[in-house]
Amino acid sequence: MSLASQIVTVTAINLRSIPQRMWVSLSTVVAVALVVAVLLSFLAMANGFQQTLRGSGAPDVAILLRGGAGAEINSGVSRDQLRLIEEAPGVVRTAEGKPLVSGELYVIVDAVKKASGTQANIALRGLGPEGFAIRDGFRLVEGRMYEPGAAEIIVGRSLLDEFAGFELGKQVRLGTATWTVVGVFEMGGTVFESELWADVGAVQSLFRRTNFFQSIRARMENPEAVSALNDYSQADTRLKLAVKSEQAYFADQAGGAGGFIQNLGWPLAVIMSIGALAGALNTMYSSVAARTTEIATLRAIGFGGIPAFVGTLTESLLLSVVGGTVGALLAYAFFDGLTASTFGGSFTQVVFSFQLTPELVVQGVVLALVVGLIGGLFPAIRAARVPLVAAFGEK
Numbered sequence: 001m002s003l004a005s006q007i008v009t010v011t012a013i014n015l016r017s018i019p020q021r022m023w024v025s026l027s028t029v030v031a032v033a034l035v036v037a038v039l040l041s042f043l044a045m046a047n048g049f050q051q052t053l054r055g056s057g058a059p060d061v062a063i064l065l066r067g068g069a070g071a072e073i074n075s076g077v078s079r080d081q082l083r084l085i086e087e088a089p090g091v092v093r094t095a096e097g098k099p100l101v102s103g104e105l106y107v108i109v110d111a112v113k114k115a116s117g118t119q120a121n122i123a124l125r126g127l128g129p130e131g132f133a134i135r136d137g138f139r140l141v142e143g144r145m146y147e148p149g150a151a152e153i154i155v156g157r158s159l160l161d162e163f164a165g166f167e168l169g170k171q172v173r174l175g176t177a178t179w180t181v182v183g184v185f186e187m188g189g190t191v192f193e194s195e196l197w198a199d200v201g202a203v204q205s206l207f208r209r210t211n212f213f214q215s216i217r218a219r220m221e222n223p224e225a226v227s228a229l230n231d232y233s234q235a236d237t238r239l240k241l242a243v244k245s246e247q248a249y250f251a252d253q254a255g256g257a258g259g260f261i262q263n264l265g266w267p268l269a270v271i272m273s274i275g276a277l278a279g280a281l282n283t284m285y286s287s288v289a290a291r292t293t294e295i296a297t298l299r300a301i302g303f304g305g306i307p308a309f310v311g312t313l314t315e316s317l318l319l320s321v322v323g324g325t326v327g328a329l330l331a332y333a334f335f336d337g338l339t340a341s342t343f344g345g346s347f348t349q350v351v352f353s354f355q356l357t358p359e360l361v362v363q364g365v366v367l368a369l370v371v372g373l374i375g376g377l378f379p380a381i382r383a384a385r386v387p388l389v390a391a392f393g394e395k
Helices: 005-014 018-054 079-086 128-136 155-161 200-206 224-235 247-292 292-300 305-334 358-384 387-390
Strands: 061-066 101-112 119-127 140-145 152-156 172-174 177-186 197-198 213-217 241-245 339-343 349-353
Touching: 005 018, 018 247, 018 305, 018 349, 018 358, 061 224, 061 247, 061 339, 079 128, 079 213, 119 213, 119 349, 128 155, 128 213, 152 155, 152 247, 155 339, 155 349, 197 200, 197 292, 213 292, 224 241, 241 247, 247 292, 247 358, 292 305, 305 358, 339 358
Parallel strands: 119 197, 152 177
Antiparallel strands: 061 213, 061 241, 101 119, 101 213, 140 177, 152 197, 172 177, 339 349
16 A cells, blocks of 8 residues: 555544544644634734724825824924915915815823723814815714814714713813714724814813914825925924824834734733643544554554654644634634724724734634644654554553
8 A cells, every 4th residue: 555545544544533532622622712713813903903093094195293203192383383384385275275284183081981981091183174175084974063163072983982971962071171072973994083073273272272283284286295295394494393194104003003912912822822732732642542552553554654643643733723713713703893992102092893804814723733733743753653562452
């Protein structure tokens, strides 16, 4: 009999004997499934967070911050600087000649999570009419727009779903004033849906930040004009503002926080894999021990050690693949599309949905295969070295 035929025969015998060790085999499948499910939950969380942020920025919208500020919360720009940017080259203007430049205020306020009842930071953004013209995809889905100068807010759909007290018509205490919720808006699931929006003048007045903004946004004629705007800013000593596209700004934030979540998930999965590995080793050693006489008998009638090695390793890999598949299905069932919130780059909550992709599932299955490979390697070596005398009942 050829080596290939021997391998197929021994592997088939091994796989048919799995029901005889159902419970110990099932323990390995469950352990691997839990490892994969935990890993994929973290990866889906990181992916959903990153996609929410990266999908929020436009390549032809420039965001200007104080030099050295990495986020809006740390920035500060003056009204005079806003006026200078309005005159910058490359800025899109309306039919009436008005520049699409928006000075915006970004304030941290408190909110209560619906799920846990705990307090968290959210963003209140003050912006003028140009702020809406700059942002593509804005849609008011309930209520009305806030009145200029009034203590009224509109609420992002994602924030409304995640936090309590912001339903249409409700009054909420923010800072030293009571604000009325007059509308609900959508922005295609972007990070802006995690914010409250109000008239910039009202926010400046009620939070005592007159003539002060934290960022400037400008709609540019094309993405290349963003770089030209940066040159313009650096050449004027009255400006010296940091300029980048919204797309680049949110990509930087996504890389930081999303990378942290991923870096948390992988070490945890590896630690859990040690437990799954112990289970796999126990399962496969038990399999070899139960079939010692059978393996030795096959050796005695002409089968080599390689078929025993491959058959045992294949059994381990199969159990791990089953576990990985079950873990991926569990992750998809319980986490894909799940809405959650976590800190973004400005110490405020960003609401996002877990996103489990085929690429992430592949990573989980690969981890399962690694567990199966290591867990089956040493028992497979032992199976290949079973002495012939074991066929006669000697150990």
